[in-house]
Amino acid sequence: MMKIKGFFSSLGLFISLSFSSPVLATSNDNCVNQLTDLDFIAKSKEQGLLRFTKQQPEQIFSYQSSISFSEYLDFAYQYITQSNPRAKMPCPVLTPTYKQLVEQGSRPEKANIADIIAPFELRQPNNDKVALLIHGLTDSPFTFHDLAQIYFQQGYSVRTILLPGHGTAADALQTINAQQWQDATDYAIKRTLKDYENVVLGGYSTGAALLINYLTTHSVDEKIKALMLFSPASEPHNKNGWLAKWIDLIPFVDWIDEDADIDFAKYESFPWNAAAAADDAMATIELTSIKKRNLPNIPVFSxxxxIDTTIDSQATLALLNTLHDKKARPQNDLDTLILYGDKQAIPTSFAEDYTIYNPQCVNKNCKNIRGISHIAVVNSPNNPHYGSKGAYRNCGSHLDDEILYQQCKTIEKPNIGERTADNLAQYKPFQRLTYNPYFDELSQQIQQFLHAVEQQ
Structure with a gap:
């Protein structure tokens, strides 16, 4: 097998690339058309056409905070372009964030997949305040295209990063570990503290766990003003997650899920090693350990x-309650929780002085939704890919039933919500919800929280 080695001294990084399969060739002319091409979807799911990287990278980035963020962004874009089998495929999914990136000169008007999913920086004309956002497992920075607008409209610059093993193809997650994700997160925080005066940290799912771990194990700069957690990863919903690392050792047993991977912004296939790494990341903020550490004196928004079926919501509530320590954090009076669903899910032992919002359905946009899913929280109904009118449908609950899988992709009005056992048994086919019907309300709640933080 031929290897090409390149060294970029100015970036302090080294990349080794092993060539494997050739660039994928399909009849689809852009990323949107692929979402509704049932023949291609079936073929891709069966043969793993999009499951494997174009080149197998051994990504090594020094993550030294002396390396500028613009250099990091260049590296990440190059990594995606070299390894993602569809990196150069046209992708006309132009969110408001993407259009602003075009205006700021950091993206071309005609986007390809690499342009859409690469980490980015939305820049205000000053370095006063910034929101640094860390995505979750199997995701990409596209996760934050909608949330970025909320922060930007409040005068914040917005930075995102790409966690190692992401942005290419799902098999890249077979060779990563939680420490690599933590190293990337630590770099982003330290570099951002060099560049901005006031920093708000935001994490989605695994990204939230990485932020909590950093904040409870480091001497934290007073420039960090708040922590914002979206579907934070505390403990897996499936309590057998700890077995993943042992199952991954079994020869030729590599995948938990093998899907079509037509979602250009998020992996649909899922290797055992990824589950093991996620379990390790969550173990760093395990409740017994967290009780021995202190979160800095900054407000927390969650x-x-x-009924999250990825993360144990009760474990998350216990974690938030533990972090809400008045002695260690006098500013915890701004701690805020947005809970979708039944407020009775909050245990009676939960802190009484916590600000809690419990949105209820009051219009037709949410009345037929069977619960808010783990992956829906961060996306607007207007998102051109994941929104209510987007072409993409998450049908991974029916991987073992091709008839239901195809029906889920094609039925005019699918059942939609979180993929609980009850929902899957009662509603067939069932599409996992990919957008937040309460997103406008969430936007207002984030604005109120940021305003209160700034008034301290």
């Missing part, structure tokens, strides 16, 4: 669903 958003979660009561």
């Amino acid at each position: 958003v979660l669903s009561d």
Whole structure:
């Protein structure tokens, strides 16, 4: 096998690339058309056409905070372009964030997949304040295209990063570990503290766990003003997650899920090693350990669903309650929780002085939704890919039933919500919800929280 080695001294990084399969060739002319091409979807799911990187990278980035963020962004874009089998495929999914990136000169008007999913920086004309956002497992920075607008409209610059093993193809997650994700997160925080005066940290799912771990194990700069958690990863919903690292050792047993991977912004296939790494990341903020550490004296804003089937919501509530320590954090009076679903899910032992919002359905946009999913929280109904009118449908609950899988992709009005056992048994086919019907309300709640933080 031929290897090409390149060294970029100015970036302090080294990349080794092993060539494997050739660039994928399909009849689809852009990323949107692929979402509704059932023949291609079936073929891709069966043969793993999009499951494997174009080149197998051994990504090594020094993550030294002396390396500028613009250099990091250049590296990440190059990594995606070299390894993602569809990196150069046209992708006309132009969110408001993407259009602003075009205006700021950091993206071309005609986007390809690499342009859409690469980490980015939305820049205000000053370095006063910034929101640094860390995505979750199997995701990409596209996760934050909608949330970025909320922060930007409040005068914040917005930075995102790409966690190692992401942005290419799902098999890249077979060779990563939680420490690599933590190293990337630590770099982003330290570099951002060099560049901005006031920093708000935001994490989605695994990204939230990485932020909590950093904040409870480091001497934290007073420039960090708040922590914002979206569907934070505390403990897996499936309590057998700890077995993943042992199952991954079994020869030829590599995948938990093998899907079509037509979602250009998020992996649909899922290797055992990724589950093991996620379990390791969550273990760093395990409740017994967290009780021995202190979160800095900054306010915490959290958003979660009561029936999240990826993360244990009860474990998350216990974690938030533990972090809400008045002695260690006098400023915890601004701690805020947005809970979607049944408020009775909050245990009676939960802190009484916590600000809690429990949105209820009051219009037709949400009345037929069967619960808010883990992946829906961060996306607007207007998102051109994941929104209510987007072409993409998450049908991974029916991987073992091709008939239901195809029906889920094609039925005019699918059942939609979180993929609980009850929902899957009662509603067939069932599409996992990919957008937040309460997103406008969430936007207002974030604005109120940021305003209160700034007034301290």
